[in-house]
Amino acid sequence: MKKLILAAATVLALGTAAQAQETVRIATEGAYAPWNYVNEAGELAGYEIDLGNAICEKAGLTCEFVSNDWDSIIPNLLAGNYDLIMAGMSITEERKETIDFTQDYFPPDPSKFVAMAGSDIDPTNLEGKRVGVQGGTIQAAYAEENFGSTNTVVSFTTADQAMADLAAGNLDTIIADGPYLEPVVAASGGAIEFVGEDVMIGDGFGAGIRKDETELKAKFDEALAALKADGTVDKLIAQHFEGRGPFYAE
Amino acid sequence: MSEDIAFWLSYLTNGKHLTWYASFQFTIFAAIAGGTLAVLFGLGGAALKNSRFLPLRLIGSTYSSIVRGVPDVLFFLFFPLAFEQAVEWFIAAQVCTPEAIAAQSAAWPPCREANWFLGTPEYLILASVSLGLVYGAFATNVIHGAMCSVPRGQIEAARAYGMSARQVLWRIQIRQMWVYALPGLSNVWMLIVKATSLLSLLQIADIVLWADRLGAPNFLPTVGLVHEDWRWRYYLVLFLFYILVTLISEKVFNALMARMGRGILSEARA
Amino acid sequence: MDRLLTELAIFAPAALFNIYFAVASIPLGFVFAVFLALGKASSNPFLSRLSRAYIYAFRGSPLFIQFFMVYSLGLSFNVSVWKPMGISGFVLHPLFIGPLVLVLNTAAYTAEIFYGALRAVPRGEIEAARAYGMSRTQQFRRVVWPNLIRLAWPAYTNEVVFLFHATAIVYFALPVIGQQKDLMITAKELFERDYNAFLHFSVAALYFLAVSLVVFFIFGLVYQRLMRHMPAAPRMRFVPKWIR
Numbered sequence: 001m002k003k004l005i006l007a008a009a010t011v012l013a014l015g016t017a018a019q020a021q022e023t024v025r026i027a028t029e030g031a032y033a034p035w036n037y038v039n040e041a042g043e044l045a046g047y048e049i050d051l052g053n054a055i056c057e058k059a060g061l062t063c064e065f066v067s068n069d070w071d072s073i074i075p076n077l078l079a080g081n082y083d084l085i086m087a088g089m090s091i092t093e094e095r096k097e098t099i100d101f102t103q104d105y106f107p108p109d110p111s112k113f114v115a116m117a118g119s120d121i122d123p124t125n126l127e128g129k130r131v132g133v134q135g136g137t138i139q140a141a142y143a144e145e146n147f148g149s150t151n152t153v154v155s156f157t158t159a160d161q162a163m164a165d166l167a168a169g170n171l172d173t174i175i176a177d178g179p180y181l182e183p184v185v186a187a188s189g190g191a192i193e194f195v196g197e198d199v200m201i202g203d204g205f206g207a208g209i210r211k212d213e214t215e216l217k218a219k220f221d222e223a224l225a226a227l228k229a230d231g232t233v234d235k236l237i238a239q240h241f242e243g244r245g246p247f248y249a250e
Numbered sequence: 251m252s253e254d255i256a257f258w259l260s261y262l263t264n265g266k267h268l269t270w271y272a273s274f275q276f277t278i279f280a281a282i283a284g285g286t287l288a289v290l291f292g293l294g295g296a297a298l299k300n301s302r303f304l305p306l307r308l309i310g311s312t313y314s315s316i317v318r319g320v321p322d323v324l325f326f327l328f329f330p331l332a333f334e335q336a337v338e339w340f341i342a343a344q345v346c347t348p349e350a351i352a353a354q355s356a357a358w359p360p361c362r363e364a365n366w367f368l369g370t371p372e373y374l375i376l377a378s379v380s381l382g383l384v385y386g387a388f389a390t391n392v393i394h395g396a397m398c399s400v401p402r403g404q405i406e407a408a409r410a411y412g413m414s415a416r417q418v419l420w421r422i423q424i425r426q427m428w429v430y431a432l433p434g435l436s437n438v439w440m441l442i443v444k445a446t447s448l449l450s451l452l453q454i455a456d457i458v459l460w461a462d463r464l465g466a467p468n469f470l471p472t473v474g475l476v477h478e479d480w481r482w483r484y485y486l487v488l489f490l491f492y493i494l495v496t497l498i499s500e501k502v503f504n505a506l507m508a509r510m511g512r513g514i515l516s517e518a519r520a
Numbered sequence: 521m522d523r524l525l526t527e528l529a530i531f532a533p534a535a536l537f538n539i540y541f542a543v544a545s546i547p548l549g550f551v552f553a554v555f556l557a558l559g560k561a562s563s564n565p566f567l568s569r570l571s572r573a574y575i576y577a578f579r580g581s582p583l584f585i586q587f588f589m590v591y592s593l594g595l596s597f598n599v600s601v602w603k604p605m606g607i608s609g610f611v612l613h614p615l616f617i618g619p620l621v622l623v624l625n626t627a628a629y630t631a632e633i634f635y636g637a638l639r640a641v642p643r644g645e646i647e648a649a650r651a652y653g654m655s656r657t658q659q660f661r662r663v664v665w666p667n668l669i670r671l672a673w674p675a676y677t678n679e680v681v682f683l684f685h686a687t688a689i690v691y692f693a694l695p696v697i698g699q700q701k702d703l704m705i706t707a708k709e710l711f712e713r714d715y716n717a718f719l720h721f722s723v724a725a726l727y728f729l730a731v732s733l734v735v736f737f738i739f740g741l742v743y744q745r746l747m748r749h750m751p752a753a754p755r756m757r758f759v760p761k762w763i764r
Contacts, residue, residue: 025367030463031463031466033470033472033473034470034472037470037473038266038269038463038473039265039266039472039473039474040264040265040266040473040474040475041264041265041266042264042265042266042267042268042269043265066369067455068453069453072453072712074712075711075712075713075715076453078358078715079334079358079359079715080359080362080365080366080367081367081368081369081453082367130609135696144698148698152609152697152698153697153698154695154696154697154698155695155696155697156695157695158462158463158466160463160466160467160468161462161466161695163466163467163469164466164467164478164479164481164592164595165595165612165695167467167478167479168479168595168596168598168599169598169599169603169608170595170598170608170609170612183469183470184469184470187469187470187471187476188469212353212354212362319725319728319729319732320685320725320728320729321685321686321688321689321704321728322685323688323689323692323704324688324704324707324721324724324725324728327704327708327721328717328721328725331711331717331721332717332718332721335715335717358715440580444581444582444583445582446582447582447584447585448582448584448689448692451692458584458585458588461588462588465592479592479595479596481588481592482589482592482593482595482596485585485588485589485592486589488581488585488589489577489581489585489586489589492580492581492582492585493576493577493580493581496576496579496580496581497580
């Protein structure tokens with residue numbers, strides 16, 4: 001009986017594994033506009049979705065986007081639940097110890113602080129404040145290192161949850177990626193504003209990939225380079241990030 | 251007024267919300283599959299506990315006490331992960347060549363060919379099985395107790411007819427115990443229903459995850475309607491949904507009990 | 521072996537968070553439950569309905585949802601209520617919201633246990649107390665309550681163990697502050713680093729089991745003391761019904 005179950009499981013697993021060889025699965029968070037989000041129609045959308053599909057078309061791959069929580073997105077990549085991560089992930093030395101990155105598809109960009117209008121927060125001299133971050137991000141590590149000893153660093157599962165707490169006055173400031181915060185600040189009509197100096201962390205945004213997937217990485221990089229050269233990447237950036245770019249035009 | 255209604259109607263029926271409504275199927279599937287499996291595991295566990303062979307009896311009681319001794323969330327997370335690893339280990343033993351193992355840089359799986367992709371359907375099945383396993387341990391106790399409540403006379407009569415131990419178990423104890431087990435099983439069912447709220451911990455985009463995503467404040471018109479933090483309203487809907495399910499389950503179990511208790515209700519009450 | 525010991529040491533501070541959540545919510549939950557049970561048994565229809573509805577709602581919905589709901593509800597009152605009172609950071613802290621929700625939840629389950637026990641108090645003893653001319657308060661203090669707590673104690677012990685197990689989901693629903701992580705979050709993070717599900721989750725399970733046994737032991741001692749008037753003090757069974 002036990003053998004039978006195991007055999008059945010093997011067939012099931014091999015079956016799905018064989019199928020999965022053909023499609024490349026790309027994981028995204030689905031809650032980090034404008035990088036990736038779920039639109040009104042209930043579908044995944046955003047810069048990374050459009051770019052990922054363009055790259056796959058160029059490289060002749062069949063791709064499928066799956067959503068995964070941010071905090072377990074690297075572990076599940078390593079465990080083989082998908083082949084790539086495109087989720088507004090910054091390239092860092094620390095992450096490079098466990099996974100590889102493709103070329104960057106968004107150049108290095110400063111992280112920014114936001115606070116509610118009228119609160120005089122000075123990020124260079126924070127003390128006894130509540131700093132919100134999304135857990136597992138480069139900003140979370142930065143905040144813990146720089147503010148952890150004299151402030152309270154609160155980590156949330158999604159960036160939107162942190163925004164909710166800021167808007168409700170439960171946080172003094174949030175540090176996050178500039179491209180995520182800019183449209184929020186612009187749309188808030190002055191209620192939320194940038195404070196302090198920007199900080200430069202991370203080496204740009206790239207797709208995370210397992211270290212042994214050299215073949216897929218080469219294909220992906222080649223297609224990405226071609227799309228950078230022909231201006232598609234810049235066009236998509238201009239479309240999704242207002243007033244940004246062009247970055248990659250020759 | 252009519253504009254308001256039209257607005258809310260279109261807001262509540264956009265694609266995002268439809269996905270939310272559709273995700274109730276995961277919760278309902280997990281509850282029903284988990285419940286069925288829990289009864290099956292419970293029957294197995296109770297049969298083991300009833301066994302005259304000591305090691306089997308030990309397995310039965312160890313299963314029911316260990317699983318109940320730790321939080322359900324812990325087992326709920328642990329089982330799918332451990333099962334995935336076990337399957338991958340098993341495949342690895344069959345397909346991995348030494349070269350493939352040497353080429354593997356990640357900690358797990360042993361080699362790339364042994365990898366098992368888990369999507370929502372696989373996770374859902376694993377989640378149901380682990381619900382079944384956890385609450386099967388509770389059902390074991392309930393069913394074991396119910397089997398012991400079957401009047402001795404009936405079992406003695408069966409033995410006198412020359413039935414074997416297996417026949418007594420199958421023909422008498424399992425057939426007759428339901429009416430005694432139903433109150434306990436209805437309790438287990440309620441526990442399973444409540445535990446289905448944990449599905450999002452296994453990367454299933456279930457009702458809880460969507461409530462969080464839909465309710466979170468939105469600032470960008472491209473993403474959808476711009477609104478502030480509406481999460482508690484969405485959670486309130488889920489809160490009421492679960493209470494409603496409890497209410498309906500209670501009614502169904504009461505009706506079932508009234509039906510099954512016909513003829514032996516006096517004994518069941520005692 | 522060495523590995524197991526270091527692992528146990530890593531988890532020890534995390535276990536304190538789970539123990540804190542349980543310890544902080546047990547006494548208040550107990551008191552609240554007594555009032556709820558009395559409310560449910562009350563002859564005042566308004567009070568009785570209200571207690572009934574409360575108990576039904578909190579027993580009929582998942583604790584996980586209750587956590588999310590109370591946190592987001594608390595958040596929406598932050599600007600208008602907590603901020604002006606100057607208790608914002610305190611009210612929305614997981615170390616406050618966690619026990620708060622656990623109290624609300626466990627009170628409902630415990631009240632149901634107490635209500636059951638209340639109805640099982642022998643009628644004759646109450647009638648005897650009345651015949652002695654005791655006031656309602658005296659009746660409750662000298663006759664009803666001692667009976668009730670003795671009848672309810674075994675089931676209440678289970679509820680406390682369940683409550684301790686329920687602390688495992690606090691940080692899945694609430695934001696994590698700094699390095700304040702409980703057993704489950706610690707286990708999950710360690711697992712995500714090296715995929716050793718068997719080691720990390722087993723160690724967390726070990727802590728839960730160990731504390732559960734300590735709870736059984738302490739509550740067993742209390743039970744023996746409660747039952748000291750009996751000719752042969754009945755030992756509380758360590759494996760009673762675990763259904764809540």
